[in-house]
Amino acid sequence: MAGIRTDGVGQTAHRRGVRRGRPATIAAAAVLAGMLWLAPSPVPAGLALAQPQPVEAAPVAGAPYVPTPWPVVRAMLELARVGDTDFVVDLGSGDGRVVIEAALSRGARGLGVEIDSDLVLSSNDEARQLGLSARVAFERRDLFETDLSTATVVTLYLLPRLLMELQPRLARLRPGTRIVSHDFRLGDWKPDATVKVDVPDRAFGPPFSTVYLWVVPAYVQGTWEGSVADRGRSERFRVDLRQDYQALSGTLRVGARSGPIDRAAIAGDQVTFGARIDGAGGPVRHSFEGRSLAGELVGRWTVEAAGRTAGPSAAASASSVAAVARTVARTVATTVAVTATRAEASPVPARRP
Numbered sequence: 338m339a340g341i342r343t344d345g346v347g348q349t350a351h352r353r354g355v356r357r358g359r360p361a362t363i364a365a366a367a368v369l370a371g372m373l374w375l376a377p378s379p380v381p382a383g384l385a386l387a388q389p390q391p392v393e394a395a396p397v398a399g400a401p402y403v404p405t406p407w408p409v410v411r412a413m414l415e416l417a418r419v420g421d422t423d424f425v426v427d428l429g430s431g432d433g434r435v436v437i438e439a440a441l442s443r444g445a446r447g448l449g450v451e452i453d454s455d456l457v458l459s460s461n462d463e464a465r466q467l468g469l470s471a472r473v474a475f476e477r478r479d480l481f482e483t484d485l486s487t488a489t490v491v492t493l494y495l496l497p498r499l500l501m502e503l504q505p506r507l508a509r510l511r512p513g514t515r516i517v518s519h520d521f522r523l524g525d526w527k528p529d530a531t532v533k534v535d536v537p538d539r540a541f542g543p544p545f546s547t548v549y550l551w552v553v554p555a556y557v558q559g560t561w562e563g564s565v566a567d568r569g570r571s572e573r574f575r576v577d578l579r580q581d582y583q584a585l586s587g588t589l590r591v592g593a594r595s596g597p598i599d600r601a602a603i604a605g606d607q608v609t610f611g612a613r614i615d616g617a618g619g620p621v622r623h624s625f626e627g628r629s630l631a632g633e634l635v636g637r638w639t640v641e642a643a644g645r646t647a648g649p650s651a652a653a654s655a656s657s658v659a660a661v662a663r664t665v666a667r668t669v670a671t672t673v674a675v676t677a678t679r680a681e682a683s684p685v686p687a688r689r690p
Contacts, residue, residue: 402431402456405494405519406536409546410438416532416550417490417515419443426450426488428480428495428503433460433473435492440464440472445490449475450483485510494519508582512555512629513605522549526582529604554583554603555629562680565591565623565638574623575680576610585610591623606630616642632679 405413413435419425421444427435430449437460439445451457460475481502485491491507491514493500504523507516522528528549537544558580564571572592578601579587585601589612601610611624619642627636 402429402453403494404431405435406534406539406546408536409519409534409548410435412532412534412546412548413492413517413519414439414443416530416548417492417517419445419490421445423489424448424487425490425492426483426485427492428483429493429499430456430460430475431494432456433463433475436460436473436475437464437467437469439490440469441467445472447473449473450478450480451475452477452479481506485514488514490515490517492517492519493521495521497521500524507551508553510553512553514553516551516553518549518551520546520548523551526551527584529583552583552605554580555606555608556580557585557603557608557629557634560680561634565640578610588612589614589623591621600624603629608634608636618642 417423419439423439423443423445425436425439425445425447427433427447427449430436430451431453433449433451433456436447436449439447449457449460451460454477457475457477461470464470464473464475480499485506488510491510493503493516495503495518500518500521501524504526507523508526510516516523529552530550532548534546534548535544536546539546558578561576561578562573564573566572574592575590576598577587578585578598580603583603585598585603585608587598587601587610588595589598589610591614594614594616596612596614598610598612603609606629607627608629609624609626611622613620613622615621621640621642624639624641625634625636626639627634
């Protein structure tokens with residue numbers, strides 16, 4: 338793969354003075370620095386994307402990879418909250434430092450994918466020297482053909498064109514998967530968090546880098562129906578959800594009355610939404626906070642009106658309409674049963690996660 342690549346060896350190797358990879362020429366660095374100053378632009382609708390290179394293709398002669406500065410490596414791992422239960426996949430791993438540092442400092446496992454066979458060999462050699470061969474590996478592989486299903490964290494330092502090609506696959510990863518990109522965004526997908534990292538000794542370009550984080554959201558767009566019980570009275574509800582990546586909008590109808598959804602969002606498999614609905618006795622606020630798991634929503638449905646609060650449990654199921662009764666903590670002592678089914682899943686929108 339030509340152009341910007343995520344880099345390689347772990348911080349321990351750096352302190353030992355190990356310097357992996359090919360040096361960039363002054364001309365190549367100058368061109369790359371110019372690219373780093375450019376903000377990525379969303380791809381217009383209908384624009385055909387370039388096809389990925391086959392894995393057999395050799396790296397473009399003279400095209401350097403640019404090592405990720407150490408402050409940025411630390412910031413990427415911190416922003417993604419990488420821990421010892423994570424599996425980190427670095428697409429365009431260069432000399433391997435992101436994956437190796439994740440294993441050294443955070444106990445993670447990982448895989449680095451790189452098309453330059455020399456960098457793959459040196460990265461695996463470094464992992465062996467550090468005793469990490471059982472936890473990390475580096476492979477010469479086409480990043481577009483790499484299986485990401487086991488990844489809990491995906492790290493990137495790629496040019497915008499490649500990120501745009503990868504975006505549809507990344508947005509459909511398992512809900513909760515964290516994606517971290519150095520300097521470039523994933524098109525029109527708004528990041529969940531952004532940090533600026535000072536890099537005062539950067540060889541070219543501005544003396545800082547930007548790191549972006551996305552948490553892959555569950556897909557909940559569609560219509561959900563069920564019933565909510567409060568103080569012995571049961572009412573049917575219907576919620577129509579429209580989804581734009583991690584943002585939700587739509588309408589909630591309870592009984593014969595409805596209101597627009599507000600305070601709605603998705604963070605991984607965590608789903609929240611609510612609506613203020615005018616009732617015969619005054620405004621009533623309904624809200625849901627829970628999780629999306631294998632086609633089900635399970636969580637807490639709260640009804641607030643006239644100063645009272647009831648905290649029922651809530652369940653939404655695509656496979657069952659049986660009532661689910663559960664006693665939960667609440668300010669008013671009551672047991673509430675709520676059932677719901679996913680009545681309709683909308684066709685996959687263009688901006689679907």
